[in-house]
Amino acid sequence: xxxxxxxxxxxxxxxxxxxxxxxxxxxxxxxxxxxxxxxxxxxxxxxxxxxxxxxxxxxxxxxxxxxxxxxxxxxxxxxxxxxxxxxxxxxxxxxxxxxxxxxxxxxxxxxxxxxxxxxxxxxxxxxxxxxxxxxxxxxxxxxxxxxxxxxxxxxxxxxxxxxxxxxxxxxxxxxxxxxxxxxxxxxxxxxxxxxxxxxxxxxxxxxxxxxxxxxxxxxxxxxxxxxxxxxxxxxxxxxxxxxxxxxxxxxxxxxxxxxxxxxxxxxxxxxxxxxxxxxxxxxxxxxxxxxxxxxxxxxxxxxxxxxxxxxxxxxxxxxxxxxxxxxxxxxxxxxxxxxxxxxxxxxxxxxxxxxxxxxxxxxxxxxxxxxxxxxxxxxxxxxxxxxx
Numbered sequence: 363x364x365x366x367x368x369x370x371x372x373x374x375x376x377x378x379x380x381x382x383x384x385x386x387x388x389x390x391x392x393x394x395x396x397x398x399x400x401x402x403x404x405x406x407x408x409x410x411x412x413x414x415x416x417x418x419x420x421x422x423x424x425x426x427x428x429x430x431x432x433x434x435x436x437x438x439x440x441x442x443x444x445x446x447x448x449x450x451x452x453x454x455x456x457x458x459x460x461x462x463x464x465x466x467x468x469x470x471x472x473x474x475x476x477x478x479x480x481x482x483x484x485x486x487x488x489x490x491x492x493x494x495x496x497x498x499x500x501x502x503x504x505x506x507x508x509x510x511x512x513x514x515x516x517x518x519x520x521x522x523x524x525x526x527x528x529x530x531x532x533x534x535x536x537x538x539x540x541x542x543x544x545x546x547x548x549x550x551x552x553x554x555x556x557x558x559x560x561x562x563x564x565x566x567x568x569x570x571x572x573x574x575x576x577x578x579x580x581x582x583x584x585x586x587x588x589x590x591x592x593x594x595x596x597x598x599x600x601x602x603x604x605x606x607x608x609x610x611x612x613x614x615x616x617x618x619x620x621x622x623x624x625x626x627x628x629x630x631x632x633x634x635x636x637x638x639x640x641x642x643x644x645x646x647x648x649x650x651x652x653x654x655x656x657x658x659x660x661x662x663x664x665x666x667x668x669x670x671x672x673x674x675x676x677x678x679x680x681x682x683x684x685x686x687x688x689x690x691x692x693x694x695x696x697x698x699x700x701x702x703x704x705x706x707x708x709x710x711x712x713x714x715x716x717x718x719x720x721x722x723x724x725x726x727x728x729x730x731x732x733x734x735x736x737x738x739x740x741x742x743x744x745x746x747x748x749x750x
Contacts, residue, residue, distance in 0.1 A: 363387055364420040366413040369399070382409040384417055394420070394430075397479050415472040431480075438473070445469055536669075536677045538684040539564075546667030547660070554616035555636055555651070556659045561609040562587070563678025569653045571603075575635045577617075585610040587635075624648060 364386045371379045381402035383395035394416055402409025422441050423433055445466060461469075539547075544564065551557045562572045571589035579588040586602050605613075613635075624639035625631070628648035636651040657675050664673040 363424065364391070364394075364417040366398075366410065366417055379403075380406055382406070382413045384413055384420070386420070393480060394476075397476055411468075412472045412476075415469050416476060419469070419473055441473075442466075442470065536673055537680040539677065539681045543667065543669055546669065547663050547673075550663040550666040551659065554612055554620055555639070556656060556663070558609070558613045558616045559636060559651075559656055560660065560663075560678065561612060562603075562605065563675065564681060565603055565605050565609065566679050566682035567603055568679055569656065569675040573634070573636055573651055573653060573656075576633045577635045578633070580613065580635050582610050582614055 364384055365388075367383055367385050367390075369381050369383050371381070373379065381399045383399050384391050385395075398409050398413040398416065401412055419441055420430055422444060423430055423437055426437060426440070428434075428437050445461060536543075548557055548560060551560065559569075559572050563569060567587075567589065570591055574589045574591035575587045576590055579590065581587070585605050585607055587605055588602050620639055621635075621637055624637065624641070624646050625648060627641070628639075628646040630648045632648055632650060634650040638647050638649050638651050638655065640647045653675060660673060660675060
C-alpha cells in the first residue's frame with residue numbers, strides 16, 4: 363500500500379527543510395514523491411493534503427491491480443464514483459457521501475494536476491529504457507499525452523451525478539437559469555469583459571475553454587471562437603463554437619472600450635482574448651484573466667441580483683446542456699444524444715446522463731402538477747354542482 367511520509371533534508375548551511383513524500387510500501391515512489399515534495403516547499407500542510415489524496419487514489423487503483431501510469435478512463439471514473447458513494451449495481455448514490463463537494467473537487471483537481479505533471483516525463487530517457495523492455499513505450503506515450511485532459515473530462519461528468527442529488531452547502535447548485543436570472547446577472551456585471559465571459563458560458567463553454575481563447579481565434583465576422591484548451595478534442599485540435607451576433611457585439615465592445623485602451627497603456631502584448639486590465643496608479647496589469655477572478659465576479663453579480671441558488675462558473679454550461687436535453691426529451695427540437703454530445707464537446711455520451719435524469723424529472727413533475735391542477739379544477743366544478 364501507498365503511504366504518506368514526512369521527510370527532511372539538511373543543507374550545507376545547516377538549515378533543514380521538511381517535506382512530504384509518498385512510499386510504496388516503504389520505498390519512495392520517485393514521480394509521486396517529486397510532485398508532493400515540490401508542493402511541500404511553499405506549504406507543508408498543502409503538500410501533506412495532496413499526498414493523502416494521491417495515496418487514496420493510488421491505493422484504490424492498486425486494489426484494481428492497476429498502477430497510476432496505466433490508469434484508464436474507467437479507472438478514473440470508478441474512483442470518482444467511489445468517493446461519491448455511487449453504487450453501480452443499483453445505479454444510485456447510496457447514502458450521504460463521506461466528503462462534501464469542495465473535497466470532491468479537491469480530489470479531482472489534485473489528480474488532474476498530478477497527471478499534468480506526469481505528462482512532462484512521457485519522453486523521459488529513463489522511462490524509455492524501462493518501458494521499452496516491456497514493448498509498451500508507444501502505449502505509454504499515447505496514454506500520457508491526453509491523460510490529464512481525459513481525467514478532468516471524466517471526473518466532471520461523474521461529479522455531476524453528485525450535484526443532481528445532494529446539496530453541497532446550504533444551497534443547491536443551479537443547473538438551469540431562468541431568463542430573469544440571466545438578465546439580472548448580466549446587468550450586474552460592471553464591465554464588458556465579464557459580460558462576454560458569462561455569455562460564452564451560456565453558449566456551453568467551460569470556463570477553462572473561455573479563458574483559453576486567443577484573440578486570433580475570435581472571429582467577429584463569423585461570430586465564432588476556438589478555445590486553445592478543450593476537453594475531449596484531442597491534442598492540437600480545436601473545436602469551433604458559434605456564439606451569435608449579440609455575444610460577438612458584446613465582445614467587440616470589450617475589445618474596443620476595455621482591452622485595446624489597456625494594451626496601449628500597458629505597452630505589453632498578450633495573446634489571450636480575456637485580460638486582467640486593472641490599473642494601479644500609472645501601471646496597468648495586462649495578464650491573462652483567471653477563473654478565480656471571474657468566479658468572484660460572478661458570485662458578486664448573482665448576490666446583487668438577489669439569486670438564491672448557488673451559482674458556479676459551470677452553471678452556464680449546465681444551463682445550455684439542460685435546455686438542449688429538455689428540448690430533445692419533450693420533442694421541441696429534433697436532436698439526438700450524439701448531436702448534443704458534439705454541441706457540448708463531450709468526449710463520451712455518458713456525460714449526458716445527469717442532464718437527461720434532471721430534465722426527465724422536471725418534465726414529469728410539471729406534468730404531475732398540471733394534471734393535479736386540472737383534476738382539482740374538475741373536482742371543484744363537480745362540488746359546485748352537488749352543492750347547487
